[in-house]
Amino acid sequence: MGAIKRKKDYFFLPFSMKLLIYDASGCSLVRATAGKEYGVIMKAFLILEDGTVFTGTSIGAKKEVISEIVFNTSMTGYLEVLTDPSYAGQAVTMTYPMIGNYGVCYKDMESLKAWPDGYIVREISRLASNFRNEAGLEEFLIQNDIPGIAGIDTRALTKILREKGTMNGMITTNENFDLEVVKAEIKKYAVTKVVEKVTCDKVMEYKPGDLGTEVVEVKKNVAVLDFGCKNNIIRCLLNRGCAVKVFPALTKAEDIIAMNPDGIMLTNGPGDPAECVTIIEEIKKLYASGIPIFAICLGHQLMALANGAKTYKMKYGHRGVNHPVKDLKSGRVYISSQNHGYVVDDTTVDPEIAEVGFINVNDKTVEGLRYKKQNVFTVQFHPEACGGPKDSELLFEEFMSMMEVSK
Numbered sequence: 001m002g003a004i005k006r007k008k009d010y011f012f013l014p015f016s017m018k019l020l021i022y023d024a025s026g027c028s029l030v031r032a033t034a035g036k037e038y039g040v041i042m043k044a045f046l047i048l049e050d051g052t053v054f055t056g057t058s059i060g061a062k063k064e065v066i067s068e069i070v071f072n073t074s075m076t077g078y079l080e081v082l083t084d085p086s087y088a089g090q091a092v093t094m095t096y097p098m099i100g101n102y103g104v105c106y107k108d109m110e111s112l113k114a115w116p117d118g119y120i121v122r123e124i125s126r127l128a129s130n131f132r133n134e135a136g137l138e139e140f141l142i143q144n145d146i147p148g149i150a151g152i153d154t155r156a157l158t159k160i161l162r163e164k165g166t167m168n169g170m171i172t173t174n175e176n177f178d179l180e181v182v183k184a185e186i187k188k189y190a191v192t193k194v195v196e197k198v199t200c201d202k203v204m205e206y207k208p209g210d211l212g213t214e215v216v217e218v219k220k221n222v223a224v225l226d227f228g229c230k231n232n233i234i235r236c237l238l239n240r241g242c243a244v245k246v247f248p249a250l251t252k253a254e255d256i257i258a259m260n261p262d263g264i265m266l267t268n269g270p271g272d273p274a275e276c277v278t279i280i281e282e283i284k285k286l287y288a289s290g291i292p293i294f295a296i297c298l299g300h301q302l303m304a305l306a307n308g309a310k311t312y313k314m315k316y317g318h319r320g321v322n323h324p325v326k327d328l329k330s331g332r333v334y335i336s337s338q339n340h341g342y343v344v345d346d347t348t349v350d351p352e353i354a355e356v357g358f359i360n361v362n363d364k365t366v367e368g369l370r371y372k373k374q375n376v377f378t379v380q381f382h383p384e385a386c387g388g389p390k391d392s393e394l395l396f397e398e399f400m401s402m403m404e405v406s407k
Contacts, residue, residue: 044149046120047170049186051179052160056151058173059124060141066189067091067117069169070341071158073320077387078137079104082114082144085198085228086297086339088270089191091118091171092319095158100137103128107212110230110386114140115198115270118171119148120157147171165315166341194271195279195298198228199249206234206244213238220403223247223261225286227269227279227298232386236396237265250278253285263292263403266299268382273301273311273342280306292375292406294399297340300378304369310348314365317341321388324361325381329370333361336381337388343380344369375402 044058048069071093072081078099081092099121119141128136141148149171161167168189170182209215211234219241224234227249237244242263247256249269256264264286283306286293295303301311318338326333344366346356358368358379368379377399383392 042173044173046149046152047182049168049183051183054152056149059138059150060119060148061145063147064172065117065147066170066186068166068191070166070319071095071161073322077321079108080110080387083110084230084339085111085115086268086270087116088194088198090116091120092116093120093154093157095154097122098125100125102130103133104135104137104140105132106134114144114146116146119146121150122154124150161316191271195227195249195269195276198270199226200246204246206238208238208241210238211235216241218243220262222263222265223256223259224265224267227267229267230384232384233267236384240396240400253282257289263399266295268297273298273305276302287374292402295378297380300380301342301344303378304344307353308350310345311342312345313342325358325367326361327358329357334391335389336392337385338381340380375406
């Protein structure tokens with residue numbers, strides 16, 4: 001590393017051909033390449049609907065956004081978080097204090113783009129130490145037109161969200177905002193019609209060997225209904241010898257059944273499950289078809305609604321890769337990856353139709369259902385866990401066994 005060169009109140013820290021300009025306190029002021037400025041660090045504000053204001057620096061795209069503010073407790077996996085479609089309509093706060101230190105490897109993306117409205121961190125790492133790194137995190141945010149804020153106390157923010165519940169907020173670089181006017185605007189925001197936003201727009205087909213999986217013979221044909229599907233769900237099926245056909249969320253049940261699949265996968269996705277009235281009606285038909293079904297996250301909630309149960313919004317949800325869930329059948333506890341703000345109300349589950357199969361060890365909420373009259377089981381957490389622990393990936397083996405027995 002070259003010598004530090006001082007100039008007035010700033011010093012330049014050379015790193016290859018990229019330079020960062022710091023003031024005497026170590027605060028990054030200007031980003032530069034080969035000594036040329038290409039962007040001045042701007043002050044930014046996070047304003048919550050209760051009037052709380054956090055002041056930091058702007059990162060990513062330079063635009064104003066109003067969104068639902070949520071928090072994620074993961075220490076790693078920030079790229080997987082950013083490319084998880086379940087975050088559509090939300091701005092994500094990372095509780096871990098430094099984010100971005102291993103950069104971005106595009107192969108690790110869970111979808112074709114990033115989905116959150118905004119990104120909130122304590123400190124963003126400007127330099128990435130990783131032989132797989134292809135871009136810096138802030139560069140990735142700019143590429144995906146996501147605004148953010150750094151330099152705020154994200155744990156204090158998380159405490160507010162835990163105590164008062166998830167609330168809306170605004171990320172802005174406008175220093176002349178009128179707090180009362182802004183609060184009124186923020187309160188109007190609602191997360192709506194996000195499944196339609198994230199789902200694929202046409203049928204897509206995959207075979208074993210695609211998405212970097214090992215080439216194996218085709219053993220089963222699986223139809224995937226995409227409510228916000230993560231790539232690793234498809235990989236987990238491909239690795240087990242499944243040919244996969246992915247359908248848009250609003251596909252008619254008859255079109256899926258006509259494919260004569262060995263099994264059906266209902267994926268994760270964003271938003272309020274009760275809003276998906278049309279999709280729920282189609283899921284009722286899929287359930288009645290007798291085809292084995294495995295559902296994850298939003299898919300789990302929609303299947304419950306299709307069978308008469310109810311869902312409700314949690315105070316602040318489960319988002320992270322360290323949530324313990326208990327399998328009531330085996331007694332085993334898994335550490336799971338989760339991302340949801342709604343949950344199935346266990347008191348509304350008809351015991352003649354389904355039984356609770358998994359519970360959250362911390363708050364005892366429903367984490368999965370096993371259905372009694374059909375070959376169907378569902379989980380609230382993410383057994384594909386990317387990024388996150390692989391404890392519960394064996395549930396894909398259970399799905400494979402269901403399809404074999406059904407055959």
